[in-house]
Amino acid sequence: MTAIHLARPEDIDRLDTLVAAFHEEEGIALSPERRRAGLMPLLEGIPHGAAYLVGPSRAPIGYVIITFTWSVEYGGLDGFIDEIYMRPAVRGRGIAGEVMNALPASLAQQAGLRAIHLEVDKTNDQARRLYERMGFRERENYVIMSKRL
């Protein structure tokens, strides 16, 4: 079982290095300042999300950020896998899948999480099949619309 631990303010540099690598891979352009501004509140314990480091605390091999919201329909906390990343050197070993199973299950038990969601690229069939094997189902008839404020 791979170690997963909640990231705290003292983990910011280790987390930020991984997040920067993920954003570079994904083409997400954020300045270092804006990236830290998006991460630090999660380490400081805001109720809207948490970051977890995967692997040894001093030399993590990946991270996952889960954000929390509320569902009237489920009558409880709802989670969203906002970002998940494993260093290229450790990929293909099923670690991300293990984390994506274990962490929501533990949050369900400890914090009453009722459901977990993620967003996937429609054209990424491999990822969609993987998530389906993990028990995720597509909300086929709906689209998300967004507006910046």
Place this chain on the structure above:
Amino acid sequence: MTAIHLARPEDIDRLDTLVAAFHEEEGIALSPERRRAGLMPLLEGIPHGAAYLVGPSRAPIGYVIITFTWSVEYGGLDGFIDEIYMRPAVRGRGIAGEVMNALPASLAQQAGLRAIHLEVDKTNDQARRLYERMGFRERENYVIMSKRL
């Protein structure tokens, strides 16, 4: 300008009547107990969402539930219009649209909300066009996948 006020615990009966009507219209089957369990924490001030009554406090004509989460990318609070409903008798007057513009704008100013999202039935062209005129844009290349815990 239509009055919008934050629902508090003493508003539970007024809110619940409207939510029950919305769920019946939408075919959402929740027992009265489960529905209240999903609503009451929002009135009690949990940080994950809030319910607002539209119109006169004693005789509201509709409601909206906004849930809150965090966005690393936007570096701030993210909102989601979870449910919005107007009584049939007051429809067609643009009240829902007015609420959907005014409330996120006010939350942006007062609570630092960075973006607002909603989910729409892919086949409901009328709603999609309306939301587009209001400044919402579709996330076309992604699908949401969900797993109950």
